[in-house]
Amino acid sequence: MNYVGVLTKMKTENGSPIQYYLIFENDFLNVNQLLDKKVSISFLKYQCLNCSLDKKIYRQGFCYDCFFEIPQAADWIMRPELSTAHLGKEDRDLDYEKKVQLQPHIVYLANSSNVKVGVTRKNQVPTRWIDQGAHEAIEIVEVPNRYLAGITEVALKDHVGDKTNWRTMLKNEIKDENLIDWREKLKQFIPEEAMNYFIENNSETHLKFPVLQYPKKPKSLNLDKTPFFEAVLKGIKGQYLIFDDDTVFNVRSNEGYVVTLKMT
Incomplete structure (x- = not known):
């Protein structure tokens, strides 16, 4: 076939x-x-x-x-802290940027090769975690726009990783982590603008790959x-x-x- x-x-x-x-x-x-x-x-x-x-x-x-021309490849895609649609400021296409940036976003912890922090649109949970090869993940903040998620991620990156080691992930050389403990440990570093959106009570999502x-x-x-x-x-x-x-x-x-x- x-x-x-x-x-x-x-x-x-x-x-x-x-x-x-x-x-x-x-x-x-x-x-x-x-x-x-x-x-x-x-x-x-x-x-x-x-x-x-x-x-x-x-x-x-x-x-x-x-x-280098289309909004789907602008810098704020990879660096959400650069989002400006909440200010009404255009980067490449304001209508597109409003559509994507001005919707609920999740800041999460995922364990693929190690515990890392990341950002995704709420409607991309758990797809984003699957794409990263994470066997466990948890939401820690749910905010109304991409900018707030971005500045939260930047603040937390000083205290937890933000990259996946693809070789470690594929070899499955990983250990289970208590992501609820990680969430509580990192809470103190969440920016004031996002603190009201902290998720107090939730559990880990576990994923099984074929x-x-x-x-x-x-x-x-x-x-x-x-x-x-x-x-x-x-x-x-x-x-x-x-x-x-x-x-x-x-x-x-x-x-x-x-x-x-x-x-x-």
Whole structure:
């Protein structure tokens, strides 16, 4: 069976285990069904997720020109503390920025390779945690806009990590943490503007990934250097496909790449 299309971030459905889907223009694929099967990936061309042209992907699935023009790739996406829609100030497109920034956001703690702090829109819980490969997570603050979430994250980053070690996450070399204790320990560092939004009583969310075999020494597949790859799929975690030869493929990092997927 063959699937041809442009890669975008895998859609997920929380369950035990989590279900993963690749969505193509005229079809979709439940990736869990490929576990323990030989899968080949062939790189065909680029297709920018904004302009749809066959131009080399720069970042986030966009070509160079689009990345520096469209609001979906503005700096506040990665650095929410730079959000200005609450002030009525435009960065690239105020209507878009109001739509995204002026909605409930969550500041959370997640444990993927270590305990880290992060920000996401409320409607992206637990999707954001799944995408990061976190096996446990907890909300600590729910605020009405992206700016307040951003300044809270910045304040907490001095006391807890904000990055995931992808190799540690994929090797599953992680330990369980008491995130409620972490939440209480970090409460004192929350900015005054966000303190009224602190979540006093909630519990951890635990996530189960469909992995049959974790890699011992994960090595990343680069389609620009290796346009054809074939191996047996052994797991899915975060946005990574894990193969039996310890190769891992980050689907999200390859958004905008048109590929053929074949399974036997």
